[in-house]
Amino acid sequence: MRIVLAGGSGQIGAVLKRAFAADDVTVLSRSGDVRWDGRTLGAWTNTLDGADALINLAGRTVDCRYTADNRRAIMDSRLESTHVLREAIAQADVPPRVWLQSSTATIYADTYGPANAEDGTLGGNEPNLPDTWRFSIDVARRWEEAAAGAATRTVLLRSAMVMSPDRGGVFDTLRTLVRRGLGGRAGSGRQFVSWIHDVDFANAIKLLIAREDIDGPVNLAAPEPLPYRDFMAALRKAEGMPFGLPATKWMLEAGAFLMRTETELVLKSRRVVPGRLVEAGFTFTHPTWPEAARDLVARRRAS
Numbered sequence: 163m164r165i166v167l168a169g170g171s172g173q174i175g176a177v178l179k180r181a182f183a184a185d186d187v188t189v190l191s192r193s194g195d196v197r198w199d200g201r202t203l204g205a206w207t208n209t210l211d212g213a214d215a216l217i218n219l220a221g222r223t224v225d226c227r228y229t230a231d232n233r234r235a236i237m238d239s240r241l242e243s244t245h246v247l248r249e250a251i252a253q254a255d256v257p258p259r260v261w262l263q264s265s266t267a268t269i270y271a272d273t274y275g276p277a278n279a280e281d282g283t284l285g286g287n288e289p290n291l292p293d294t295w296r297f298s299i300d301v302a303r304r305w306e307e308a309a310a311g312a313a314t315r316t317v318l319l320r321s322a323m324v325m326s327p328d329r330g331g332v333f334d335t336l337r338t339l340v341r342r343g344l345g346g347r348a349g350s351g352r353q354f355v356s357w358i359h360d361v362d363f364a365n366a367i368k369l370l371i372a373r374e375d376i377d378g379p380v381n382l383a384a385p386e387p388l389p390y391r392d393f394m395a396a397l398r399k400a401e402g403m404p405f406g407l408p409a410t411k412w413m414l415e416a417g418a419f420l421m422r423t424e425t426e427l428v429l430k431s432r433r434v435v436p437g438r439l440v441e442a443g444f445t446f447t448h449p450t451w452p453e454a455a456r457d458l459v460a461r462r463r464a465s
Contacts, residue, residue, distance in 0.1 A: 163371070166190060166213045166258065168247060169200065169220025173331040174264075174324055174363075178217065181364030190220075200243040207250040215371045216258040218247055221305075225423050228294045237301055244308035257314040260371055267322045267356050267383060267434040268426075269302035274352060277387060279437030280320070280379050294424050306379070315377050317370050322383035322434055325454065326360035327462035332427075337462065339406075340398050346406030348414055351391030353431035356383045359448035359457070366436075369444055376442060383434045385449050390428070393451060400455035 163185045167175055170189040179187055188209050190198045198206040200220050210216060220243035222235045244263065251257045270278040271285040272295065285291070285299040306318050325333040339345045358366075366382050388396075398406050409417070411429070418425045436444070448454035 163214040164188075164212065166209050166216045167194075168198070168216065168218045168243060170194065170217070172219065172223075173326060173328050174219050176328055177324065177326050177360045177364055178219075178367065181368070200239060201246055203246060203250060203253075207253065210250055210254045210258055212256040213258040215260050215262060216247065216251070217262045217264075217367070218244060219264050220244075221264065224298070225427070227419075227422050228297055228424055233297060237304070240301060240305045241308050244305060248309060248312045252313045254313075260315045260317060260374075261309070261312055262317050262319055262367065262370060263306070263309040265306050265318045265320045265379065266298075266302050267320050267381060267432055268298050268430065269306070269320060270432065270434055272431050273433050274354065274431055275433075277354075277433045277435040278381075279435055280381055281437070282434070292426070295426050295430055298426060315374065317377055318379040319367075319370075320379050320381045320383075320434070321363070322356035322358050322381070322387075322432065324360055324363050324382075325357050325458055327458050327465060328360075333458055334462075336394070336397060337401060337459070340394070340401050340403050343403065343405060344407055344409070345394045345398050345403065346408040347391045347394070348409050348428045349390075349411045351389060351408070353390050353429055354387045354433035355390050355393040355451075356387040356432040356434040357393075357451065357454075358382055358384050359446075359454045362446050362448055365447065366439055366444060369439070369442060373442055376438065380438045381434050381436045382439070383436050384446060384451070384454070385435055385440065386451065387433050387435065388451055396452040397455045397459075399452070400459045 165187045168190045171191040189195045196206045222239040226232045271283040414425045
């Protein structure tokens with residue numbers, strides 16, 4: 163296949179480049195195979211003609227403090243890149259057969275109740291919702307809206323946290339906490355963690371490219387989200403760490419300030435399940451976290 167990865171220089175790009183190593187993959191980025199600025203049309207648009215799939219991963223990292231400048235960069239980088247890709251698709255002689263557009267599972271409500279499939283409750287109306295959480299939901303909604311009306315089949319990837327053994331990713335961060343004895347309960351520990359193993363993420367992408375009957379939002383998440391306390395306990399066991407110090411909410415706030423990030427990534431309860439993937443017959447290689455954690459720890463140690 164011929165695959166175009168827009169903004170494919172990060173962790174998710176690395177996961178997909180491994181998965182499509184036998185295919186023709188072109189990365190659009192400021193330092194990739196083909197240069198683009200994520201805002202304006204240019205010679206890069208030629209790569210879209212006749213492509214089997216366009217996968218948009220572009221967007222400034224959300225692992226930062228949500229200052230006014232960072233909020234603007236997070237929002238603009240997503241909307242501008244999505245708008246210009248939609249325009250490029252419209253102008254292509256032979257548009258890509260499918261556009262897989264990044265979104266996020268954080269679009270769903272903070273919940274401890276029933277899990278959210280694609281028809282679940284979107285966030286933004288919860289009482290006492292922190293401003294930073296409301297901002298993330300607004301980003302997700304507008305990001306999806308920016309892809310509407312594209313001149314090809316469009317799939318919105320409402321992805322949970324992708325766990326891969328690569329350095330610098332979310333799994334790497336969590337494993338580092340565990341190895342330092344800090345991988346205990348965060349806040350109440352009851353908040354749900356939604357996640358997906360990198361192999362299942364890549365295989366789900368392949369299924370979505372092949373299945374021409376699927377469009378719209380699709381949850382990319384393992385079928386068994388679990389409370390944070392259980393999630394970290396399984397990771398500690400996989401790593402062979404017998405203890406993990408707990409962190410109260412105020413400790414997390416102080417730590418997030420020092421690390422220049424936000425506590426939403428830890429404290430928001432994301433309980434998301436892969437309704438449409440399961441309906442499409444997708445089989446997870448790593449459906450449960452304890453086994454997935456063992457695999458990821460082993461791969462990281464071997465790297």
